[in-house]
Amino acid sequence: MSDLEKDYRRRFDSVLRPLVPKIQRQLQEFFFNEPRIDRVTVRAKTIDRFLKKANTLIDGRLKYTEPLRQIQDQIGARVVTYYLSDLERVTKIALRYLRPIESKNIVPDSEWEFGYFGRHFIFIIPSDLLDPSADKEMIPEFFELQVKTLFQHAWSEADHDLGYKPEAPLSSDAKRRLAFTSAQAWGADLIFQGLFEEQSKKVAASKRDGDSVSRGAETN
């Protein structure tokens, strides 16, 4: 077992795993009573996945020289909401309570491509969630929060499961099919957003009509 694996295993058991339910509970409190929140999930990066990421090479050299510090999604959270317009609302709430050092809206590089979509933030872990008796060197400073629609979430889960297997890399045709499903998820989000806006307008109009009828009744 490498020193890095030993260090991460120790951090995983003593700090990350106990932190997961605390972060989840706090995020759930922040989004309590908010409409159209499908789920709030939090996970600690598994030891295998951490080591795999730590060993990423770029031009034959390790991408991370200090993986325990540089890999910032050792704790990853995700808030899944229904429609595209909900992303902004959820983002505003997250930024109201948490301090970011990174805020990205990830979209494919070109308008002619389809792939991963999502909003990613690197937030400082709130101090009230940390165990004051824990070894400070063991505590990560940040966690990642992703905000996604249901379709973005579904696509990224399947993509992650299918697309990251070094023993069975995706063929060109398989990549094209994955991109096709991303385009379909993107389209589904647009259509649901359109339907949501139409329905919201109808509900608002019906409410206005109802109000004016009851005002009329009061006058009569």
Place this chain on the structure above:
Amino acid sequence: MRLGDVLPVEHIHTFLVHPGKGLAAAPQIGGTTVALQGKLFRLLENIYLNSDDECDIEISFNHDADGRQQNDCRDLITAYLQNPGLPRARTIAERLFKTTDKRSGLGLFFLIAGREGRNHKLVISRFPTDSAILAEEDERNLTVEFLERVFMKSATSYKAAVYQDSSLQAGFWLGKAVDKQINSRMIEVSNYWIFDFLASDFRLTAAHGTRRLGAALRNAARTSQDIGVKSELTAAVTLARGLGRRRISINEFIDHFGLSEAAAQDIRKQLTSPEIATEQFQFDLEEFKGQVGFRSVELSNGGILTADSGDFNEVFHREIIDDRTQEVKFSTTGRIVNEKLRKANE
């Protein structure tokens, strides 16, 4: 660590920084290296050693305008710590020059760098300029002299920040600052230190800090066994509406409203650690109302009175019937707009 035991300070650079906000080009800023001995060194070493206690506002660097994990001030600080010489120190002084306006005036700026174990540590501090009178006496005479450009660790406008981390690459996002002007009426004058020069923000957001305070007050009022403590807490909640957007910590809130030791203990019991009570945040009235919006009084006869916590004393008039038995009478006048039934355990 006792003063003089070890020499954790390795480099000190100082610059005379004029206000230069809005000026197109920065002039050559006069700077020098301070020798690691003598009276000035001992003063600065003392600031370095006490910086963790003195800098009581937890801050973090902002990301860049595109949301990327990059911050110009942090870049200058980590570059300086990689090679702590006068040229790289000057780049930080130039940044201070560009963010200081005329209202803040001339300042003497220090960079004090050292190592503590595996950590790099940097203390940056700004002494404002002042004028003073030097009085010297001998057996027969007293001579007085007016001094200009005296730089003092002013109790009302001194500013500093401390950063400590083992990694120059991945670390140095979090720091602590002190700004003696931060709660003054001249807040817009002092904002430049944390928000402009350090390109940072308070680590604890206004909403999050206020939420913690509100929850601690609410839970303390619910769990306290002492009716006097409950009254103190509800009175503090009512008065808190006058705090505006003041920077405050939970401990400062307790002091500000003169809460008793019992009430303070009941509030602190709600926190996960005593350090949480020292963290500063900007009070957010809307968030506070969301946390402790309603005040309820339950009477021995089974009656429960509830109103907006800020208006409770106006809505219900309280009259003491018998001081000895603590019997009171509440009265209110209004039009019935709604009636509710609720579950017994709600």
